[in-house]
Amino acid sequence: MQESGVRSQESEACTQDTGEQNSESRILNPESRIPNPKPFILLQTTDEDHHVARMAAVALGLTLLEGAIPSPLPGVKPGLANIVTLIVLVRYGWRTAVWVSLLRVFAGSLLFGNFLTPGFFLSLSGALISLLMLSFARHLPQRWFGPVSHSILAAFAHISGQMTVVYFWLIPNAGLAYLLPVFAAAALVFGILNGIIAARFLKDN
Amino acid sequence: MFLPYIKVGDWLIITLSTGLVIYLTLTLWTGELADKAVIRSGGKVFREVPLSHDQTIAVPGPLGISIIAIEHRRARIASDPSPRQYCVRQGWLQQAGEIAICLPNQVSVELVGSHKRYDSLNY
Structure with missing residues (x-):
């Protein structure tokens, strides 16, 4: 992960010399009825950015796919998008995994229309605490611990983060403890499954 | 089929977390809390x-x-x-x-x- 420069997602570099003649001529279309179109607002991107964006897009696709699967209990989801995060973590490091994961949360919430709603903050808190857990878990000796371990630890971190937010912000009710075993069991099962899938992808390629 | 992807340490984590799930279920679902x-x-x-x-x-x-x-x-x-x-x-x-x-x-x-x-x- 290169440290230099601000990422494209937040920098609006004004460049004319990106050498995309086609798009430039299209923007400067004389027939355009938009007064004074600005052709030079182009984002300067690196291959790294493209890669992050591609991975986040795959994760988004998995999130969408997962939305189609009916769930017995709101909140019990397989978290398929985390497979992407796990693969990125091993291949490209923790910082890229943070980018992919957070982009997925923000873009996903825009896509589903729940940006800044409680559901969004639940996703965000779960993602943040999972990433924190992964920042420790990835230092486990690789000889014995693989993506399956990362996945399970992150899944448990995810539910503990979400339950904390739910308890202290949304539903301060002791009855929440009743649901904890369900969420913990789901975290265990889906954590193992996602870990195995990620390990399989990493081994095949 | 799945086994080659699970390492020794992974088994340790799986065992520990299964234990945690069982512990949570036993402590929270034994009817200690009133319904x-x-x-x-x-x-x-x-x-x-x-x-x-x-x-x-x-x-x-x-x-x-x-x-x-x-x-x-x-x-x-x-x-x-x-x-x-x-x-x-x-x-x-x-x-x-x-x-x-x-x-x-x-x-x-x-x-x-x-x-x-x-x-x-x-x-």
């Missing part, structure tokens, strides 16, 4: 209400009306016409098996879990 309140008036069951949503219930007795409040999975007798107010001062009931009795007004609230546990009075 519902049984309200009795004059020795007969007046109503059985779940603790899952907050409400207040007025129960008539020989002396007047007792008010029972349910809030945050707890129950208490909020007001009662009894002279010494023992049951009101007992406060919130939370665990299965706890009971508040207003003898003069013949009203009682008992919390029960998923299965009834034995106590020293009844075995």
Whole structure:
């Protein structure tokens, strides 16, 4: 992960010399009825950015796919998008995994229309605490611990983060403890499954 | 098929987290937490209400009306016409098996879990 420069997602570099003649001529279309179109607002991107964006897009696709699967209990989801995060973590490091994961949360919430709603903050808190857990878990000796371990630890971190937010912000009710075993069991099962899938992808390629 | 992808340490994590799930299930699902309140008036069951949503219930007795409040999975007798107010001062009931009795007004609230546990009075 290169440290230099601000990422494209937040920098609006004004460049004319990106050498995309086609798009430039299209923007400067004389027939355009938009007064004074600005052709030079182009984002300067690196291959790294493209890669992050591609991975986040795959994760988004998995999130969408997962939305189609009916769930017995709101909140019990397989978290398929985390497979992407796990693969990125091993291949490209923790910082890229943070980018992919957070982009997925923000873009996903825009896509589903729940940006800044409680559901969004639940996703965000779960993602943040999972990433924190992964920042420790990835230092486990690789000889014995693989993506399956990362996945399970992150899944448990995810539910503990979400339950904390739910308890202290949304539903301060002791009855929440009743649901904890369900969420913990789901975290265990889906954590193992996602870990195995990620390990399989990493081994095949 | 799956086994080559699980390393030795992964098995350790799987075992530990399975243990955690079992521990959570055993501690949280053994009926220690009460599910519902049984309200009795004059020795007969007046109503059985779940603790899952907050409400207040007025129960008539020989002396007047007792008010029972349910809030945050707890129950208490909020007001009662009894002279010494023992049951009101007992406060919130939370665990299965706890009971508040207003003898003069013949009203009682008992919390029960998923299965009834034995106590020293009844075995």
